[in-house]
Amino acid sequence: MLRLGVNIDHVATIRNARGTPWPDPLRAARMAEAAGADGITAHLREDRRHISDADIDALMANLTLPLNLEMAATPEMQAIALRHRPHAVCIVPEKREERTTEGGLDVAGNEAMLADYIAPLRDAGCRVSLFIGHDPAQIEASARIGAAVVELHTGAYCDYDTEGRHTDRDRELAGLVEGARLAASLGLEVHAGHGLTFDTVGPIAAIPQVKELNIGHFLIAESVFIGLDGAIREMRRCMDEARA
């Protein structure tokens, strides 16, 4: 069964726009569970532009679904992850000036540092995932340093990026298909995410080696019009249709 992780970051974006207690990311996580989500993803960014430390505290104290904590490879985030010991951690690159995650983690260029960084997280029982592009060198390095999972960045495939450049979707999809095959052959569990919508999720869901999709921004956007429950159920339907 292809799992759906619902990223609730942008519920917090709406909340932070006015500094009110609503909308509550924990309430969204509970609704996502009722709608059939298999997990919750939350990205505690260094600048706390959306998800806050208090959000992570509340999710860890109240969630029944597994939490996938996305974070940069910093000492601060490692300490937070070791304190909470979430089901999973996903190491993502961060730049303060970026609007959203622009590329994948450079594992090949930082192997020794990242190997040392993820070891205590793995030893603490967290499933360690690395958010990377489909570059074979990044996939091979991820396997070498002992990650359990790679999450393949689908932003370029979704035919947009923060500069508005458009990419060759067919070429990107071919790279993701090959990357998933390589990753699985190396013993890595394969996830995918970033920018996925009802229109783009199908070919990614159809990749047989992909075990989990993490989807957030589009679901929160759609929820403005059809509700969070409806958006999640429709995304689940699209995923299941692609696998049928």
Ligand SMILES: CC(=O)[C@@H](O)[C@H](O)COP(=O)(O)O
């Ligand atoms: C790593 C990833 O692709 C998403 O979790 C994304 O980072 C969501 O956070 P932002 O929307 O703040 O980039």
Ligand SMILES: NCC(=O)COP(=O)(O)O
């Ligand atoms: N890692 C991808 C994720 O958690 C959700 O990304 P997006 O759907 O918010 O772009």
